[in-house]
Amino acid sequence: MPKMTPSHKPFEIRDCALAAVATGVKAQNLKEFCDAIGKIEPESIYYHFWGGLLKPRFDDPEYHNDFAAWASHALHDKILAERLSVLDPSEIPDLEKIRAELIDIIEERLDENEYVPWCKRDQQFHFITSQIVVFDTRKTISKANELVKIIPSLTSSSIFYHFIDARRRTFGNIDDFSSWLYGFADKHSDLCCLLATIDPFFSTLPELKSQIADIMKEYFQGGEK
């Protein structure tokens, strides 16, 4: 478990917005797709795994990353889609390792095929990357049990920032709430363990918010801890 220096610094609620940026890189067949994944900037891999949570898309998608969705809907290769869809970036926070996993899966599928699977021109995979703009909501809390009240009022993008984006910024790749709670020494380590049981990748942001809120409520319902 990551250990933080005890701190009484208030928790600042932040929010974020993503600006999606076209990379100009696209693929119309599986070989081009594999080559592009090998060369594309890591930010784009991150975007196609996580950015979906903040971009216009259906709340409950069939596949949880854009690569798997493309394999299914454009290449009509359900086997590849299923293999790609189980990749969980919350288990493998290192984007280079995720890239290597992606290439492994795709190369294996290329070996299994007699020909290179391809798609129609208007179904090409367009690699996108993003810039994240983080802003202060001017809301802060200083006591841990205030999380019970504040969590339900957070926007989906604020949940994204504190629970998902945090894993790229914090010591031990953990969420911001846990990171802050560890600042109270071991007082809330049980709560941090409970938060660590949430799988952030296979939930929508509203579901994540509700799971976090439920855990907080249950943990603190016995009064001040």
Place this chain on the structure above:
Amino acid sequence: MRTSILDKYADIVGWDVIDQLHQLVAPLRDIKIVHVNSTRKGGGVAEILNKLVPLKRELGMNVSWEVVEGNDDFFKCTKSFHNGLQGDKVEIPRSLLDSYERVNEENADKLRGKLTDADIVVIHDPQPAPLLRFIPERKGKWIWRCHIDASHPDRFVWKYLRDFIVEYDASIFSLAAFAQPLPHTEFLIPPSIDPLSDKNIELDRKEIESTVSNLGIDTERPIMLQVSRFDRFKDPVGVIQAYRLTKKFVPSLQLVLAGGEATDDPESQAVLEDINIAANKDTDIHILVLPSDAHRTINALQRASDIVLQKSTREGFGLTVTEAMWKGKPVIGGDTGGIRIQVVNHRTGFLVNTPEGAALRARYLLFHRDKLMEMGSTAKKFVKENFLLTRHLREYLTVMVSIIHGEKDRIELD
């Protein structure tokens, strides 16, 4: 008590969305932003700016909107650009291109004072694109916003326009598929609908019924609707085939094909003739050629319909799909372009490739009213979360913050 525009949007999207806009605007309050397009009325761009500019002002931003003035040759030329960017093969005489550049030079002289000092200038579509070249003393960042599906442009048109566009600091396209290779950052902002416009605002039952009845449509019987230009890519004849295949099982079904007057589109007349031949005087097929400002009528038709089709074989984004979904209607859409982003197969509607496919899905929905309602409600929620003007505005503000702070992956505002 006076209700602000933001209050009205808050009633629909919630105050958290509006609070987020206020927070994003904070670093943009002291900067001067100018939007430039070629018309104040008519067309999608003017419609968006008519809403976005007052909203930005109410958020406390210093925003102005300028319009370039042109002559007949200028608009003839830009109309050809529009068609060319959408993929039509066009030939534009040098004299029209000269006129296009000259008009831009004249407009640059008129707008020089306003554009030189602006911190951000957003140029919409090809009409004012060369302005940047005629204002070399500009101080701010210039963004080219392309509202057109430029995924497969006529090579001549793109090569010519590209020369002007490469000089911009950034560009914005609606979808990654619409973007063309450029040497600067290309942001992506999908379009949106305005829930408070005449086209989308809530209407009472009485108005819906009287509007639809006045058009000769029976509100007591099921209605299948397609709203689109009379264009072959919208496959109106395929829609009639789908209607006939469905009507065998739902004899009371009516079909409404509603489109705008298209005085500037010679092909639409030919398509309209094909539609009339295919309709073969069936009194349950209503072909409506509506004036371009018949927004409330379209709204009433969409609300009165049981099923909305957008059976395009080629489509840019397809905002008529968004509009119908916002009214709680499942959409049976062609499996193409931006329709794929909105119609989540079996969840917010169905994606189809043939008239037979459209008929199959229409029959299913008409015989499973509970499913029709459920999909319609999911569709409305999906639009509320993703395709309303407030989301569009948030993304504009994000891009502006990004432009001001330079090309960093992460921008932390204090």
